[in-house]
Structure formats: C-alpha cells, structure tokens
Amino acid sequence: xxxxxxxxxxxxxxxxxxxxxxxxxxxxxxxxxxxxxxxxxxxxxxxxxxxxxxxxxxxxxxxxxxxxxxxxxxxxxxxxxxxxxxxxxxxxxxxxxxxxxxxxxxxxxxxxxxxxxxxxxxxxxxxxxxxxxxxxxxxxxxxxxxxxxxxxxxxxxxxxxxxxxxxxxxxxxxxxxxxxxxxxxxxxxxxxxxxxxxxxxxxxxxxxxxxxxxxxxxxxxxxxxxxxxxxxxxxxxxxxxxxxxxxxxxxxxxxxxxxxxxxxxxxxxxxxxxxxxxxxxxxxxxxxxxxxxxxxxxxxxxxx
Amino acid sequence: xxxxxxxxxxxxxxxxxxxxxxxxxxxxxxxxxxxxxxxxxxxxxxxxxxxxxxxxxxxxxxxxxxxxxxxxxxxxxxxxxxxxxxxxxxxxxxxxxxxxxxxxxxxxxxxxxxxxxxxxxxxxxxxxxxxxxxxxxxxxxxxxxxxxxxxxxxxxxxxxxxxxxxxxxxxxxxxxxxxxxxxxxxxxxxxxxxxxxxxxxxxxxxxxxxxxxxxxxxxxxxxxxxxxxxxxxxxxxxxxxxxxxxxxxxxxxxxxxxxxxxxxxxxxxxxxxxxxxxxxxxxxxxxxxxxxxxxxxxxxxxxx
Numbered sequence: 001x002x003x004x005x006x007x008x009x010x011x012x013x014x015x016x017x018x019x020x021x022x023x024x025x026x027x028x029x030x031x032x033x034x035x036x037x038x039x040x041x042x043x044x045x046x047x048x049x050x051x052x053x054x055x056x057x058x059x060x061x062x063x064x065x066x067x068x069x070x071x072x073x074x075x076x077x078x079x080x081x082x083x084x085x086x087x088x089x090x091x092x093x094x095x096x097x098x099x100x101x102x103x104x105x106x107x108x109x110x111x112x113x114x115x116x117x118x119x120x121x122x123x124x125x126x127x128x129x130x131x132x133x134x135x136x137x138x139x140x141x142x143x144x145x146x147x148x149x150x151x152x153x154x155x156x157x158x159x160x161x162x163x164x165x166x167x168x169x170x171x172x173x174x175x176x177x178x179x180x181x182x183x184x185x186x187x188x189x190x191x192x193x194x195x196x197x198x199x200x201x202x203x204x205x206x207x208x209x210x211x212x213x214x215x216x217x218x219x220x221x222x223x224x225x226x227x228x229x230x231x232x233x234x235x236x237x238x239x240x241x242x243x244x245x246x247x248x249x250x251x252x253x254x255x256x257x258x259x260x261x262x263x264x265x266x267x268x269x270x271x272x273x274x275x276x277x278x279x280x281x282x283x284x285x286x287x288x289x290x291x292x293x294x295x296x297x298x299x300x301x302x303x304x
Numbered sequence: 305x306x307x308x309x310x311x312x313x314x315x316x317x318x319x320x321x322x323x324x325x326x327x328x329x330x331x332x333x334x335x336x337x338x339x340x341x342x343x344x345x346x347x348x349x350x351x352x353x354x355x356x357x358x359x360x361x362x363x364x365x366x367x368x369x370x371x372x373x374x375x376x377x378x379x380x381x382x383x384x385x386x387x388x389x390x391x392x393x394x395x396x397x398x399x400x401x402x403x404x405x406x407x408x409x410x411x412x413x414x415x416x417x418x419x420x421x422x423x424x425x426x427x428x429x430x431x432x433x434x435x436x437x438x439x440x441x442x443x444x445x446x447x448x449x450x451x452x453x454x455x456x457x458x459x460x461x462x463x464x465x466x467x468x469x470x471x472x473x474x475x476x477x478x479x480x481x482x483x484x485x486x487x488x489x490x491x492x493x494x495x496x497x498x499x500x501x502x503x504x505x506x507x508x509x510x511x512x513x514x515x516x517x518x519x520x521x522x523x524x525x526x527x528x529x530x531x532x533x534x535x536x537x538x539x540x541x542x543x544x545x546x547x548x549x550x551x552x553x554x555x556x557x558x559x560x561x562x563x564x565x566x567x568x569x570x571x572x573x574x575x576x577x578x579x580x581x582x583x584x585x586x587x588x589x590x591x592x593x594x595x596x597x598x599x600x601x602x603x604x605x606x607x608x
Contacts (some may be wrong), residue, residue, distance in 0.1 A: 210514040222528035222605045
C-alpha cells in the first residue's frame, strides 16, 4: 500500500501536561500545540506531524495519534525527557498560572520535514520559536496557504524574528491579549490593522469563549463560539481551532474567503468538542457525523 | 393634527450624568436608561417615555428628545432635583466605578401611564425597582410583547419582587455578570436555563463588546457586536441595544423568533453608533440610512 500524500503539515510543541482546574487535577496527560492541532485536522485531511518527544514518551500516546490517522514520519524521538508543562486554571477558567516548565528534548528541537511534507500545499506553523518556524518554512516548496500561530513569550523576546516569519505567511492567528501586546492597541480592529501591515492577508484574533474575528484589509468576519453547557479543560482550544480550520481548508483545496469562513466554523466546532474533556479524550472518541450535526446546529444559531 | 398612536412604551431612569473615561471627562450630560432606550427606539417606532425629572431639568435636554419625535406625555416633572449619577471607567473601558449617586426626585418616582400608553402593544420595562416595573405592567391592557431589564442591585435586594415581574414578561434581558449573579451559575447556557424557568419565553444575555445571546427553551441565537475602531463612552449601550430592539420589533408588528433576531441586529447597530460619542450626541445626529448601511455591512460580516 502506498503511503497517502500529506495535504497538511503541522509543526509545534509536544508536551506531557499536568493540569489543575477548580474541580479536577490530571497528571501526565498528552498535550502540546501540534498534538491538539493534528488531532483536529485529522478529521478532514491527511496531516503530517512535525515535533519532538523524548525516549520516555509513552507508546499509548503515539497510538492515540496513529489511531487518528495522523502521519508521524515527521516526529523525532530523541534521547532524553519529553517536554513537560503544568498549569492551574483560576475559578473562572479564563486565566491560568503556569506551575512548571521542563523543556527536556524540546530545548534543542530543530524541526526537519520529511520529503513529502515539503510538498504539502497547506502548512500550519504552530507556536514554537519564530526562528524555528522560519526554518520550517524554508524547507517547504511553495505551499498554497501558510498559517502561523505565536504566543506572548516570542512577542516579548523575539519580535524581529517573529515579524520576519509573519511577513511570509498568509494568515496570522493570535489571541486577544497577544494582539494587544504586539501592537499596544486596546481596540482589536486597530490592532488588526497594524498586524495586517506586517504582510499576512488574514489576521485571525481568537477570543476564547467569545469567538473569533477574521480581518483582511477589506473586511471582517465575526464568528461566535459554540455555547457549551459545561467544559472541563480549555487547554489547547486555540490549537484545536486552528488545526481544525487548516484541516478543513486543506480538504476543500481552496484558499478563498468563503472557504476560510467555512473552515473557521469547522475549527470552532471541533474545538468545542475538544474542551469537553481533558487532553484528546473527547477528540479521540469523536466522529465526523457528530461534527456535521453540531456544525448544522451552530449555523442555525448564527442565522439572522 | 391628531397625536400619533404610541406603539411602544418605555419606562426607566432619567439622569444627569458625569462621566470620566481614561481620556475625557464630561459633566452634567443627559443620561438614564429611558433616555437611551427611547432615543434608540425612536428610529423605528412611535415611542412614549415614562420617567421623572426635577424642576432643574434643562429645556435643552427636553428638546433633544422632542427633536427625536419621542412622545413625552408620560414624562413627569416634579419639584426638586433631577437624579444625578457619576461614574469613572477603568483603562480597559469594561469596568467602571460609581463616583456618586444623588437620587433626587427619582427616589419617590411612581410611574403613571397616560391613557394611550396603556394600549401600546409593546412595552419595555427599563431598569428601575421591580415593584415599580410591576406597577407599570398592571396599568397596561394586555400588551403583545413585554421586555424587562434589571441590574445587580435589585437581584441583591429585591429578588422576590423581581422574580414576580419577570414571570409576567415575554423577555428578560441582563448582562453576563447579572445572569451569573442571579443564578449562581458561571456557564451562561446553564444560567439561561434557570432564568427561563422563571417564566419568560426569551432570555437575552448581553456581553458588551462580545455581543449577545438569546435563549429560548428550544434554541439559542448568537449575535456578535459590531466591531468599532474606537468608542468614547459605553454608558447606556445596553439600554440603547434593548431600546433599538424593541423599537424595531414594534415597527415590525411581530413577535416571532425571526422578527426578534432581526430586531436584535437593529438594536445592536444603533448601540454601536451610540457609544461613538457621549450621551445622545451621536444618536441625535444619526439617520435611518446610516443605520441601514451599517446593518447591511454587519450582516455581511456574520455571513458564513
């Protein structure tokens, strides 16, 4: 059997997380931006993962990814310990404190793309150091659409590198506070205007439970979040959203505004499932029919 | 000339406000829930105002309302001072501190409806003591649709009265933190379920710049807020939204879900203009064409 062609390459962090919410604590669970993003994308397209784990990484976690048909040729296993992260959410679940960070093998990560990943038409540069994101971008062969995510740390300590890689991407995604931090503008529309000046055609600002806003120089698209009765763990929601978006966009084969709006809906809905449980627990049980049912319900909720 | 029939009666507070934002301070400006709500409703329907002012109330403010064709037959003028309120917004414009409250003639306000207001098919019970809201409701003759607004104060000190009047209304509106305060539920979908148990067919939760959510026992409608480049003063935005909603609904003559969703869009857009300036400064310059242009633009922003 020939290996299926990778439509979408995703690079990012892989971590073993310990997470405390006001009601629950889970230790040593599967996390990391590329894990959430690939899991979400896998519902729609053939997705290749680029990341690093240590020799202590459990086979069970690897199996979780394989069972979701994520391509693992780009996954490096390096002698040493896998990146570990601990976080505790406040009562409102909107804010969290980092309890510990132990970089392990992630500290010297140099992402290398397998040959067929280089040809993938869609690329998602998940949240890692912008110099590494640039290194990935330089290995690719003229992708059709590149999305870049980042975080406050890189805005604070590597803004020049970040600006350089953003200028070469089609879409930048960041959350509300990061957009404000990057630009010094409280107004998101003003912040988006400045971010568009960096070069990307699209700026996607994530507002958690309050949805997201997609800006171009010409227009704005406003998307609510699917209203959940309860949710257990918001970790990775932004990565799941962006991964689902890119998976759905890759499946469409398109890059126009209409396709992007539709892909955002799919990303948002997959993320709404993801936060119902810790880690990938909900996503690994999820099927495409459940996604389609919630997408239809959600569209009805947004119909004026 | 015969006096036009009032389609919509609105009751609420009238105040002379002093407002500080991080960049500006305005003293002795026209405020109050019924002032904002009637101004917004006046773009769509013939609206009657029920409120009280003191003998110190400036003729200029009265003229502002008259020029917007608001019916003032229900406005009482009582010997004494008009209600005054002062507030200061924090840097993020989301939170504010009350600097002073001087009730004046508002302290002994007893709202009385002129004869033709009692027949108005639409009624908006703006934020005043729930016992007074009930007193207004009892003067009306079987209105088609009644909206009630409230605030944290009445939830804290007059919850039984509030529950009684809510049970007799078609729609309850409150903001996110008030819904959480009333029910003790952090999740808005859970809070809405409990509030629907009080009797209203609709619960409308306002989230400021993050839009609003309309709940029934069967479904949910999600509406983003129109994204503004800059805004000067959020005071009265919720009253403007609700007033515009009720004005547009009264103009439609309907009370079904489709008409309510459409009316919410109009309310939201009028509110987006209102916050561009202090007091009614923007609304008194606004015309229906500007509203329609922004409504069309906004619908395009929400189209999936």
